[in-house]
Amino acid sequence: MKQRWIIGLFFLFLIMLAGGLKAEATENWEFSWMIKNADFENINIADYGRNAGQPNVWYVNQDGVEAWATSNPSGNIEVWQNGNGENVPAFSGTNFIELNSDGPGPVYQDIKTVPGSTLKWSFAHRGRSGTDIAELLIGAPDNPLPIMEAEDGMTWNTYSGTYVVPAGQTITRLTFNPVATSHGNLTIGNFLDDINLYIDVTGAQLGDYVWYDTNGDGVQNNGEPPAPNVQVELYTKNNVLVKTATTNDIGSYLFTGLLAGEYHVKFINPDPSRYTFTKQKIGDEKTDSDPDKNGDATANLTSIRDSNTTIDAGLTTTGSIIIHKVDQNKKLANAKFTVQDSNGTTIASGTTNEDGSVQIDGLTPGNYFIQETAAPTGYELEQTRTPFTITYGQTAPVELTVTNQLKTGTLIIHKINTKNQDLGNAIFDVFDKSNQAIAKIVTNTSGIATLNDLLPGSYYVKEREAPDGYQLKSDNIPFTIPFNPITPVTLTIQNTAIPANNPATPAEQPKHQSETPVVTPTITPVTAVQNATAAEKLPETGDREADLAQLIGLVLLATGILLRRT
Structure with missing residues (x-):
């Protein structure tokens, strides 16, 4: 018998699955509703x-007590902790409050509510030194109504009850007001702790909140408005429609009576021409946005007592940016840009058209940068990131103009002599096409002079001063830096040495274009004839060989005369 009962439940479960999980759970249960x-x-x-x-024991300004506020003129809420001087323990956790602070005044919290829903409230109360009395009021912030009074001595007691939210009341205020204390002083007494609010549901439930994300950060921030009248559809994981809902005046929606399982939640964009879904899953699941750009989110319910109230959706507007790409004189096509968010993540890209512009759409509110990733042919890449901001509700595109500079070229002069030897210390002037001198360069010991950052165009060089010992080259030497220069322009300029038979010293030769050469007369010295014979050579005064010859001649003449007489 027991086996048949188990088998019967199993087949019932299979029938429910075959029906697309449309069967609803019937067990009522409660879960915490919005209180913080x-x-x-x-x-x-x-x-x-x-x-x-x-x-x-502390006086804490209401700004330091999350979610709670007070009408105490000082703005303080009195917070007690375990280990206080009167040894009063907290009812729950470590902290509790004394309703009567350094000045009398109610303590309250405003809570988003769904009109027509039934809420269950509860709280713990005790007196400080005797019997204290506090009053609970619930209602609209401008009209809270008395619900009950709690009167307790020096022990904690709990209280609970229900409250039906009236039509149109999307914000409900829970207020605790001091009525009387054992001291007779409203600033001494009435301890409160563990204040809760619940809602009854049937079966598992799924839902939460849709809002307008005005700063586009993907997080529910204070002051951002709810999004009412947004349609939400609930599907099984096999895309069988289970239920539909519409967000109420406070942007809330709730699916109840659900079975356990995986679900697909579809948020319907109310105006795709104006809105988009904000950044997905940023930060805490209680304050993030779950759907993707198509409005699709997933959710899981583990049992019929499960409560998944974290499936939120943020709607935000989109804006655009138009990037204009120019040089000094014209619009430039084929410049590539990326759009980066404030974290440096690339989220979009585009390339300028023939009009030199590109429009990038679909940007949610926030701070961005544009970064050029490829420059047009012949132009330098712009390295600077340019910031811009997209605002909520923007209608006109942000427009930015980015200027490119032409790629510059390099001139290299190689100075040599007629033997192809490098010549240093040659000085050149560089002129543009308007005959304006733009630079002076000097060759180094390797005969090289370099000039960078020359824009495309026509130029010429002229030697101002030649190396020592070489003639000045006085003609203009033209050259051109092409558009989109790839390699340097090289000029090889040859100097001729000053002739060796020229008696002028190198210092006397013109070295600068403004100097006038000094002409030195040429003087040729008289030289002896190198091929004269000994007979043609005249005797020189004081020559000993000539004296000897004369003596021998005289001796021979005298000998001849004597022989004739005999």
Whole structure:
């Protein structure tokens, strides 16, 4: 018998699955509804608190008590902690509050509510030194209505009840007001803790909130408005439609009576020409946006008692940017750009057209940069990132103009002599096409002079001063830097040495274009004839060989005369 009962449940489960999970659970249960900091554990004492006169008791400005506020003129809420001087323990957690602070005044919290829903409230109360009385009020912020009074001595007691949200009331205020204390002083007494609000549901439930993300950051921020009348569709993981809902005045929606399983939630964009879904899954699941750009999100319910109220959707507007690409004189096509968000992540890209512009659409509110990634042919890449901002509701595109500079070229002069030897210390002037001198360059010991950053165009060089020992080259030497220069323009300029038979010293030769050459007369010295014979050579005064010859001649003459007489 027991086996048949188990088998019967199994087949019932299979029938439910075959029906596309349309069967609804029937068990009622409750889950917490929208209240925050229920037991006062989220307190910023360091920045907003001061000691109230005994250990672990603090006056904390309401800005330091998450979600709660007070009408106490001082703006303070009195926070007690375990280990206080009167040894009063918290009912829940570590912290609780004394309703009567340094001045009398109610403590309250405003909560988003769905008109027509039934809420269950509960809280813990006790007196400080005797019997204290506090009052609970619930209603619209400008008209809270008395619900009940809690009267307790020096022990904690809990209270609960229900409240039906009236039609049109999308914000409901829970207020705790001091009525009386055992001291007779409304600033001493009435401890509160563990304040909760619940809603009853049938079966598992899924839902949460749709809002307008006015700063486009993907996070629900204070002051961002809800998005009412947005249609939400719930599908099984096999895309069988289960239910539809429409967000109410506070942007909330809720699917109840669901079975466990995987679901697909479809948010319908109310105006695709104006809105888009904001950044997906940024930060905390309670304050993020779950759908992708198509409005699709996934959710999972683990049991019929599961409560998944974290499936939120943010709607935001989109804007555009138009980038204009120019040089000094014309519009430039084929410049490529990326759009980066404030984190440096590339989110879009585009290339300028023949009009030198590109429009990039679909940008949600936020701060961005454009970065050029490829320059038009013949132009230098612009390295600077240019910032811009897209605002919520923007209608006109942001327009930016980015100027490119032409690629510049390089001139190299190689100075040599007629033997192809390098010549240093040759000085050149470089002129543009308007005959304006734009630079002076000097060759180094390798005979090289270099000039960079020359824009495309016509130029010429003229030697101002030749190397020592060489004649000045006085003619203009033209050259051209082409559009989109790839390699340097090289000029090889040859100098001729000053002739060796020229008696002028190198210092006397003109070295500068403005100098006038000094002409030195040429003097040719008289030289002896190299081929004269010994007979043609005249005797020189004081020549000893000539004297000897004369003596011998005289001796021979005298001998001849004597022989004739005999």
